[in-house]
Amino acid sequence: MSPAAPIEPTKKTLPESSSSGDLSPERTGLENHRRFGDLRGVQWRIDLGILPPSSSSVDEFRRVIANSRRRYAALRRRLLINPHISKDESNFRDHVMDNPLSQNPDSMWGRFFHKAELEKMVDQDLSRLYPEHGSYFQTPGCQGVLRRILLLWCIRHPNYGYRQGMHELLAPLLYVLQADLSRLSQVRKQYQDYFTDNFDGLSFTESDFEKTDDITTQNNQSKLNNFHSLDPKIQTIISFSDAYGAEGELGIILSEKFIEHDAYSIFDALMNGDKGAVAMANFFSHSQTGIPPVIEASSQLYHLLSIVDLSLYTHLVELGVEPQYFALRWLRVLFGREFALEDLLVIWDEIFSLDNARLTPSSESESELNSGVLKSTRGAFISALAVSMILYLRSSLLATENATSCLQRLLNFPEDVNVGKLVKKAKSLMNVAIDAINSVHGGGARFKRSKSRSHSLPSDPGAAPPGSPGVPESYWEEKWRVLLKEEEEQKQANLHKHVRNRIKGWSERVKMRLSRTESARLLSKVSQIKTGPTQSQPQLQSPVTVTKAMAMDESHEAASVFSDAVSHIDMEVSSVASNSSVNEVASPLPVSDPPEEIFNKEGQSDNSPKLGENFRERRVLSGKFPWSWMFARNGNEGSSSTSEPVFEFDHSKNGMAIPSSSSSSSSSSSCTTSKPEVVEQSLKNLARSMIENIEVIESVFQQEKDQNDPIENFVGRGQFKAMGALKELRKISDILSQM
Amino acid sequence: MAAYRADDDYDYLFKLVLIGDSGVGKSNLLSRFAKNEFNLESKSTIGVEFATRSIRVDDKIVKAQIWDTAGQERYRAITSAYYRGAVGALLVYDTSRHVTFENVERWLKELRAHTDSNIVIMLVGNKADLRHLRAVPTEEAKAFAEKENTYFMETSALEALNVETAFTEVLTQIHHVVSRKALDAGDDPLGLPKGQTINVGSKDDVSAVKKVGCCSA
Numbered sequence: 001m002s003p004a005a006p007i008e009p010t011k012k013t014l015p016e017s018s019s020s021g022d023l024s025p026e027r028t029g030l031e032n033h034r035r036f037g038d039l040r041g042v043q044w045r046i047d048l049g050i051l052p053p054s055s056s057s058v059d060e061f062r063r064v065i066a067n068s069r070r071r072y073a074a075l076r077r078r079l080l081i082n083p084h085i086s087k088d089e090s091n092f093r094d095h096v097m098d099n100p101l102s103q104n105p106d107s108m109w110g111r112f113f114h115k116a117e118l119e120k121m122v123d124q125d126l127s128r129l130y131p132e133h134g135s136y137f138q139t140p141g142c143q144g145v146l147r148r149i150l151l152l153w154c155i156r157h158p159n160y161g162y163r164q165g166m167h168e169l170l171a172p173l174l175y176v177l178q179a180d181l182s183r184l185s186q187v188r189k190q191y192q193d194y195f196t197d198n199f200d201g202l203s204f205t206e207s208d209f210e211k212t213d214d215i216t217t218q219n220n221q222s223k224l225n226n227f228h229s230l231d232p233k234i235q236t237i238i239s240f241s242d243a244y245g246a247e248g249e250l251g252i253i254l255s256e257k258f259i260e261h262d263a264y265s266i267f268d269a270l271m272n273g274d275k276g277a278v279a280m281a282n283f284f285s286h287s288q289t290g291i292p293p294v295i296e297a298s299s300q301l302y303h304l305l306s307i308v309d310l311s312l313y314t315h316l317v318e319l320g321v322e323p324q325y326f327a328l329r330w331l332r333v334l335f336g337r338e339f340a341l342e343d344l345l346v347i348w349d350e351i352f353s354l355d356n357a358r359l360t361p362s363s364e365s366e367s368e369l370n371s372g373v374l375k376s377t378r379g380a381f382i383s384a385l386a387v388s389m390i391l392y393l394r395s396s397l398l399a400t401e402n403a404t405s406c407l408q409r410l411l412n413f414p415e416d417v418n419v420g421k422l423v424k425k426a427k428s429l430m431n432v433a434i435d436a437i438n439s440v441h442g443g444g445a446r447f448k449r450s451k452s453r454s455h456s457l458p459s460d461p462g463a464a465p466p467g468s469p470g471v472p473e474s475y476w477e478e479k480w481r482v483l484l485k486e487e488e489e490q491k492q493a494n495l496h497k498h499v500r501n502r503i504k505g506w507s508e509r510v511k512m513r514l515s516r517t518e519s520a521r522l523l524s525k526v527s528q529i530k531t532g533p534t535q536s537q538p539q540l541q542s543p544v545t546v547t548k549a550m551a552m553d554e555s556h557e558a559a560s561v562f563s564d565a566v567s568h569i570d571m572e573v574s575s576v577a578s579n580s581s582v583n584e585v586a587s588p589l590p591v592s593d594p595p596e597e598i599f600n601k602e603g604q605s606d607n608s609p610k611l612g613e614n615f616r617e618r619r620v621l622s623g624k625f626p627w628s629w630m631f632a633r634n635g636n637e638g639s640s641s642t643s644e645p646v647f648e649f650d651h652s653k654n655g656m657a658i659p660s661s662s663s664s665s666s667s668s669s670s671c672t673t674s675k676p677e678v679v680e681q682s683l684k685n686l687a688r689s690m691i692e693n694i695e696v697i698e699s700v701f702q703q704e705k706d707q708n709d710p711i712e713n714f715v716g717r718g719q720f721k722a723m724g725a726l727k728e729l730r731k732i733s734d735i736l737s738q739m
Numbered sequence: 740m741a742a743y744r745a746d747d748d749y750d751y752l753f754k755l756v757l758i759g760d761s762g763v764g765k766s767n768l769l770s771r772f773a774k775n776e777f778n779l780e781s782k783s784t785i786g787v788e789f790a791t792r793s794i795r796v797d798d799k800i801v802k803a804q805i806w807d808t809a810g811q812e813r814y815r816a817i818t819s820a821y822y823r824g825a826v827g828a829l830l831v832y833d834t835s836r837h838v839t840f841e842n843v844e845r846w847l848k849e850l851r852a853h854t855d856s857n858i859v860i861m862l863v864g865n866k867a868d869l870r871h872l873r874a875v876p877t878e879e880a881k882a883f884a885e886k887e888n889t890y891f892m893e894t895s896a897l898e899a900l901n902v903e904t905a906f907t908e909v910l911t912q913i914h915h916v917v918s919r920k921a922l923d924a925g926d927d928p929l930g931l932p933k934g935q936t937i938n939v940g941s942k943d944d945v946s947a948v949k950k951v952g953c954c955s956a
Contacts, residue, residue, distance in 0.1 A: 121811070124762045124783070131780030164761065164811045165785045295817070324817055328786035337785060404804050407789045 038233055040345065041180040041262065042240075042253065044173075047352035049274035050265050058239050062251030069250055069261040072152075079155050080115070080148065115151060118162055122150045125167045133341060136178070137171060145260045146170060149267060157271075163284040165332040169270065172336065172344060174263045184254045187237045194227060194238050276356025277376035283331045293373040298327035300374050301386045304436045308387055308429060312394055319403040326410040330386055338389070338413040346419050347385065350426075354378040359438060372437075380433040381426060387433070388425035389413060439692070687736035694729055697722075749793050749802035753913050754824050755906075758846050759831035760839040761810030764865040767896040768831060769807045772906045777897055784809045787821065794907060796914045803827075803910055822853035826916075827860075827909045832880075834864040834893060835872035840880065847887060857920070859912045861890035863905055868895040 035054040036043040042061075045051040050068060052060050126146055130137040137143070149170060154162040188195050227235065239245070240253035250258075273279025282293040290296075302323045306313040329337055334351065336344055356378040374383050390397070393409055400406050757765040766784050770776045773790035784807060793802040808821055830846050832839040843862065850860065862884045864875060877893060884891035890908060894901040 121761070128762075128781065128783050131782065134780070164783050164809045168782075168785070322820065324820070325787055325789075328817065332785055337782075404789050404791050408791075411788060 036236070038183065039180050039237070039254070040349070041173075041177040041266075044176065044348070044352050045262075045266060045269075048266060048269040049356075050269050058236075058253075059246040061240075061253055062246040065253055065262070066247035066250040068265045069258050072261040072264050075152055075156065076148065079111075079152055111155075115155065118151055118154055119147065121162050122147055122154075122167065125164055126150075129167055129171055130341070133175075136175070142174070145174060145263065149174075149260060149264045152264065153267060153271065157281065160281055160284055163332075165329075166271075166284065168333045168336045169280060170263065170267045172341065172348065173266045173270070174259065175341065176345065177259050177262055177266075180254050181256050181259070184237055184241060187234055188241075191230070191234060191238065194230075195241065273356060276378065277358045277372055278356050278374060278379045278382065280332075280334065282373050283328075294328055294331055295324050297331055297373045297379075297383070298323035300437060301327050301383050301390075304383050304387045304429070304433050305390055307432055307436050309391060309394070312390065312398060315398055316390075316406065319401070319406060321403050321406045321410075325407055327386060329411065330389075331382070334382075335385070335389075339417070339419065340415060343417075343419040347423065350423050351378060351381060351385075354381050359434065375437050377430075377434065380430060380437050383437065384429040384433040385422065385426040387429060388422055391425065392417065392422060435695075683736055687733045690729065690733035690736065694726055694733065697726060748800060750799040751914065751917065752802045752804055753826050753910060755803055755805045755827040755829065755909065756822060756825045756850075757805065757807045757829050757831060758850060759810055759829075759863075760833070760836075760842050760846075763810065763831045763833040763836075763839050764896050765807050765810065765829075765831050768829070768863070768865060768894065768902055768905075769805055771896045771899055771902045773805065775899070777899070779897075787817065792906075794910060796907070796911050799914065801910050801914060803906065818849075819853060822850065825854050826858055827913045828854070828858060829861050829863050829905065829909065830889070831863045831865050832875065833866050834875045834880075835866050835869040837874040840864075840875045840883075843883070847889075857916055859890070859909050859916060860887075861892060861905060861909050862887075864891075864893040865896060867893040867900060868898045 036046065042051065043054075046054050051064055123143075126143050127138075129146070137146075146167060150162060150166060153166075154160065227238070230238075237254070243249050243252055245251055249255075252258075255262075271279060271281040273281075283297065284294075286292040286294075302313060302317075305316075335347055339347060354377045356376045358372065359375050359377070359380075372379075374380065390410070393413075396409055397406050400409065757769060759765055761783065766781055766788065767777055769788070769790050770778065770781075773792045786809060788807045789805070790807070791802060791804050793800055795801070806821060806825070828850055830843055830850065832843050834840075847860070850858070862880060864877070864880050880893075881891055890912065892901050892905045892908070894905055896902055
């Protein structure tokens with residue numbers, strides 16, 4: 001853009017949102033204490049790692065900013081070449097390669113045509129960008145800036161290219177820079193005298209003419225004295241505009257001339273994520289090998305939802321509302337379509353203010369290509385915000401018995417929403433969200449452990465070797481990836497990563513049992529369980545013993561039936577199972593119970609707490625352990641007989657709140673008594689997985705306690721009982737882990 | 740179960756997909772059909788959008804569940820989910836931009852690769868109101884549709900020209916396919932009316948699952 005390009009002042013075109021001053025704490029319910037809170041463009045650049053921390057000196061800022069502008073200028077010169085013009089400039093051009101008929105995509109003309117193609121695509125979207133703010137975004141100047149930035153970024157990142165949505169990720173950035181400029185001109189008007197040493201000296205001359213010499217001199221004298229008594233924020237703005245500072249004009253921080261350069265740097269940082277977990281570009285890519293990151297992130301949202309509000313989660317899954325159908329848009333434009341622009345800026349303030357460094361720098365798991373797209377505090381907040389948005393629609397979603405209507409609601413988020421409340425809610429979910437993101441990963445790690453164990457049976461009990469000898473880790477990575485791909489192709493239902501891991505884990509345990517033991521021995525172990533051979537058994541047994549024993553019995557029978565065949569096919573089984581399992585989750589639910597139907601139809605849950613409590617109690621109890629249903633379904637797919645025992649066990653759990661993994665692992669521990677070290681190892685694993693499960697349940701309870709909503713605030717006798725049972729379980733697992 | 744049916748009563752639920760290049764007017768076709776709205780300043784679609792509308796076809800109530808997706812070709816993170824279960828498709832091009840018509844072949848290929856062979860496809864030339872800008876002659880498109888064995892219609896979402904007809908025609912044809920299949924198939928469970936297998940919102944599925952649950956409990 002030439003400096004004179006007509007960008008209209010934001011204040012006129014966008015009265016509601018012109019400067020950040022309008023977004024008062026009262027309006028948003030949020031307070032911004034940060035140093036550059038009133039200069040979003042600056043604050044965001046600090047948050048996104050473009051500018052040094054806000055404690056740095058203004059000169060430091062100016063140096064960094066000048067460098068980034070130089071980089072952009074060089075990039076623009078290099079990539080946006082016009083072959084017609086540059087003919088004269090370069091004397092050493094290869095005319096064999098560089099002619100308009102050249103097929104070589106790397107030739108100057110090849111790039112030119114590629115650019116033309118790209119430009120058409122970009123323009124197709126830019127012409128439809130923010131029509132409600134068309135008087136700003138649809139001006140030729142603004143469109144030109146946006147087009148060049150997008151073209152450059154896409155040419156620079158050919159593996160992404162241009163994808164729809166990128167333009168809406170960029171537009172608010174430019175807008176924010178523009179808002180900073182209008183803030184500057186506001187301050188300039190008010191404190192004109194402090195700006196008199198303007199680079200071009202124009203304003204100085206003008207004021208010279210207007211005022212008598214005496215007054216000017218007086219002003220100049222008092223200026224230095226007064227400057228330090230000004231509001232620090234005003235001081236900052238003034239010092240940002242000093243054309244004689246470091247790097248001269250190129251270092252003027254709020255500069256209309258370089259708005260394009262600055263917008264590019266923010267866009268680039270946002271897309272690349274500054275080496276952190278959340279890199280927006282990820283949400284636009286579709287990897288050939290595994291599931292696309294945006295799908296992975298979508299299922300993480302559902303995972304968090306399942307922890308926070310299981311009944312809603314179950315409801316959505318039951319209806320077949322897959323998260324990516326709405327989360328794709330939420331994530332790709334970072335909620336840009338769901339909120340009005342001025343609200344969006346508040347949300348982005350929050351998102352960017354959070355750290356994007358990867359949580360627990362994972363060593364071994366780094367090989368997993370797409371793992372952890374939300375694995376940072378910032379990512380956790382994004383998923384927490386998404387979940388709080390879903391929760392905001394809770395009652396209307398629960399009242400809907402139709403997937404399309406649910407999706408329509410989720411994709412037409414109400415405009416009058418109080419963003420402050422939404423953000424607060426999201427913040428209250430942060431801890432759970434971080435745990436959830438870590439636990440998704442932990443699930444993967446656990447899965448890997450059991451994998452290597454079941455195949456090579458390492459004898460050292462304490463270790464959980466990342467890659468056991470003989471079976472290279474990459475082999476399983478590969479196999480896992482292939483499975484994922486198959487699943488992606490033929491998937492019938494939710495791509496819930498966590499669920500997959502759990503299912504996987506279960507099938508692995510089955511596999512362990514099957515590969516290690518003869519069916520005869522298995523059957524003999526059943527009696528051992530009944531008599532309680534290990535220390536933990538008596539406690540575990542209490543009211544559940546009978547069903548559990550029955551369960552074991554049947555599962556072992558099943559095991560004996562297909563123990564030979566299964567060891568190689570169970571991988572497929574699990575993938576098939578996860579395809580269908582989510583749809584069938586409904587089975588243990590009392591779907592046909594009349595009160596629940598009534599509730600679904602009439603109960604706008606917020607208004608009918610009594611009814612809601614009942615409903616919720618039942619829903620929660622029966623729905624507390626979705627993964628165990630997955631197990632049940634899983635078995636159902638593989639062999640109808642295996643599903644039953646686990647299913648039985650589920651029922652017992654509904655009353656007792658015993659974590660799901662205990663059933664399968666207790667049996668596996670009993671199977672291996674002949675190998676003491678392995679027993680020790682598996683007991684440890686058992687304890688670990690018990691603790692993990694207990695933590696999940698505890699966090700759910702904790703969450704419910706924390707809720708203010710009358711329905712959420714359900715503390716019934718059932719819950720006390722369940723809490724008691726939980727404490728018991730904790731003791732048991734502590735003992736186990738010490739053994 | 741009756742309670743659910745009451746406010747959402749239909750005999751068949753058909754999933755339709757809208758495909759075609761970016762900017763040919765898919766979203767406006769949809770909003771014209773579903774809400775009788777047209778927006779000159781509509782934004783580009785990101786991901787998927789949904790709408791439903793019930794119409795009467797041969798004294799049956801047919802509910803169309805229409806999926807509208809972003810037109811950009813490489814935008815394919817959810818391709819398979821998008822096509823899954825679709826029984827009808829409107830393949831849209833822009834009569835004023837020939838390139839969008841040239842791409843129809845690729846769309847058709849992708850569509851056929853992901854859907855049942857019985858899917859009802861209609862080629863739709865939208866923006867017929869831009870008469871002075873016409874770049875794709877009707878004959879050319881008609882010939883192509885005949886060759887590819889698809890239905891064909893020119894529409895204008897802006898002028899509400901043929902939009903209703905196009906959707907109704909597709910839904911009617913689907914209904915015919917379904918009825919014919921039911922007749923042909925007889926007792927063959929695999930050939931049961933498609934309407935049942937694609938009854939996404941129906942409670943029948945749940946009750947079927949529930950039975951399994953009861954037996955094993």
